[in-house]
Amino acid sequence: MKHGGDLGEAIAQHGGAPSDWLDLSTGINPCPWPLPDAFAVDVWRRLPSHADNVALLAAARAAYAVPEGVDIVAAAGTQALIQWLPCLVENGAVAVVGHTYNEHALAWRRAGHAVVAVDDLATAVARGRHVVVVNPNNPDGRIFSHDELRQAARAVQRNGGWLVIDEAFADVDPALTAAALCGDLPIVILRSFGKFYGLAGVRLGFAIAAPALAERIAEALGSWSCSGPALAIGAAALADRAWATRTRESLKAMAEALDGALMQAGLTIVGGTLLFRLARHSQAAAIHARLARHHIWCRRFNDAPDLLRFGLPPDEAACERLITALRSG
DSSP, rough: OOOOOOOHHHHHOOOOOGGGOOOSSSOSSSSEEEEESSSOOOOHSSSOOOOHHHHHHHHHHHHTTTTOEEEEESOOOOOHHHGGGGGSSOOOOOOOOOOOOOHHHHHHHTOOOOEEEESSSSHHHHHHHOEESSOOTTOOOOOOOOOHHHHHHHHHHHOOEEEEEOOOOOOOOOOOOGGGGGGGGEEEEEESSHHHHHGGOOOOOEEEEEEHHHHHHHHHHOOOOOOOOHHHHHHHHHHHHHHHHHHHHHHHHHHHHHHHHHHHTOOOEEEEEEEEEEOTTTTTHHHHHHHTTTTOOOEEOOTTTEEEEHHHHHHHHHHHHHHHHHHHH
16 A cells, blocks of 8 residues: 555646645544644754754653663654665565555565565464564554564564564554563564654654664664754654543544545445544445545555545544535536
């Protein structure tokens, strides 16, 4: 599944300006953390300091429930980490549990590893020295338990491999994180700041791992891997726990409203998270085209033509716009 958020294809085919479109192709919170009117001017003028990085990592450690004995590393988005990790491990086959975000397989393949697409963790550990799993999964929201992940990590440990767990959408339920497993197992957890906080343009992500693995990742990223503004915004937003709690409740209501709109149009909800919903319809391609004519962009899948993925409409008016378009001929 390709990364979303680029309206260029939609506009090229169906016209309009970006402001004309209701973009439901991403899993980004449409109601972002409220940026202050201005951060201190100096964060734009100077190199990020050690203190800036320490403040960010402290806020991230608390927000992501990272225990003592486990380290956390900041990067300019999880995409940078996805591309670096395959270069830091011993060569060997990597099993990617899918159907999922396709940048994982692409990055490992580009780094020279044999990539095996599998459907479950049991098959993954049997076929791969390294294993990649997205939890909760994108696009179907499938969740693996801590026990399943622990067993998989022990299996790859025996083979000298790593278990990479992409928790890009785990902010919707803090109990999902496997950070507590990292201390004595070869697990690297990826966390994405931009999706839950609705600030994807900040380009901020994190790797959580045992100290030796985290140090290897940090050395690969080098100095000043995150901009000063990203450090400042990330530290402030991650420390705003009251906002996060309120947001989880509002996302639940927004997801329920989206489910209602889709089901009214005859689509069946088959998965997702509080930031996106996966729906099935035998005429999914026609629905995608119809919505595009109304300048509404959702995600379709070449290898699953009966499925569509919808991000959250930002407000009631946008939800009504979607309902109207779904009902149109």
